[in-house]
Amino acid sequence: MRGGLDSLDAVRTIATIAGSQRPKRARRVARFVRPPFLREGDSVGLVAISSKTDSARMKHYLAAVDTVRSWGLRVRLAAHLFDRSGGWFASADSVRAQELQQMLENPHLRAVLFFRGGYGAVRVLDRIDLGAVLRDPKWLVGFSDLTTVHYALHKAGIESIHGTMPSNFRTGPAERDTSALWLREALFGRVGGYVSAPHPFNRPGEAQGRLSGGNLSVVSAMNGMPEDNDFSEPTILLIEDVGESIHHIDRMLRTLLRSGRLERIAGLVVGDFTHIRGEKQWGSSVYELISEYAGTLDIPVLFGFPAGHGRLNAALYMGREVRLTVSEEGGELRFL
Template identity: 40%
Template structure:
């Protein structure tokens, strides 16, 4: 797996919107962080000030932005300002030839999971991480700092308290995953990812409980769970239920879906649609160690 070069002060990065439209004025504080705190130069995409219904401009505008930034050798990282919906609409229009020849970091989460998975299939690392729209959200300081550290070359080393719900064990493998709805959405497409022998992490937001169950069953039926090395369950936020309750929490739904397997499982990891959304390098070799008192996730140092 190819790891793009670490950022250095003075590097140029791109900021665009791959999915839903954004309020450009609300992004100015994030741009100031990138420029004045991190010491980077920011190139702005046309999509940041475009809109087409709910999207950040037409598919053509968003695809052109992405293509130009992928092809521009001076741009060392690309940040999607937000997610929402729409990045998978443009993926098949993108020519990744120059990107493969000269890899750079692509950063985002939620709907951007589709892009990160597509890049994973090109054998290049990308970053599931907080996005500029959320840089200054209350409680998100650790998430933002985790992004800075990974981008500038510090190694991944996370530790959290363990839960009784966890399944104890150790695993090593490539770190993959993201938004559950998007991971099921891309099954059967060019962006679909192989999960065997890897450590999968999942998160989602604003879904009905029965939908969480349906998507977990889809992953199971598609063979995405049976050969995992390990599973990390992140935030499942703002979930909804029907008038007749589904009867299980998200964690219980996932616990049932993986009951027949023996790989270690960690719940309530700080990744997803909450302020604590720690950066996860997609494709990096990591060690997952789930013990009774704590859980650690560390990169395998080569």
């Protein structure tokens, strides 16, 4: 372990070589832009383009901001970050898009952390010029609804970080936030991969490809959009979800299968599927359902990976080429 991360039987990080700020790129991802890793004293922006924040949690939110500062970073908050004037959203689509664009174009910011998920990121896509990130690369960080942004960055050829967000930080005095620590390590370039424990639904094998995916509901909704990924190049697909009915999960997996996308992936990483409804009526668990689909694919499949809305949420470099290895001893996801 590095950086004081929790020692967990289920999963552990693979640390990069000490002092290695720019790992060697694999050949197939040479055209992808990799933003510079952060250093102490760098500035980061916090912005919300999805659901609005909860006024009852302001103490928690401010503590989360202080957590980011404790990493040795300067923090700039979007002007309307904690507004609640936009109905479901913090503010109007145009305002949220403008605040994100300003951060993308700010030469002093080295990363942009999305404050929370929910819904709304897709509504600002058409108003954002990601060319600013190509001209001045910086890390964009988030998960869940922000899968939309990861897809857009993937299409533009820019790496990003799928990881926890400040609204999800554990800020209690007795709480240790491993997910936030993983995010810190990833931002500073100190995560080389993850090793996970054996799982009864794992399917052994080894594959290499570019890491893509995220929240399954968003992955499914991206079907046909300009930012969609058809997995025509070697891809390791990550999926996770929360609060869905199991028949909705089946519908989304069936869509990926019938569209030809699922059978084109080189490997599958199954994250957390939490608070799934209807499993009793369906007659099986959501993981059994996913295993049925995985059984039709001749690829390595890793279950039990800590990504998504569970207690642990690993920080992952999306768009990076990875090697997925699954065996009786468990699984390894290594960044190349």
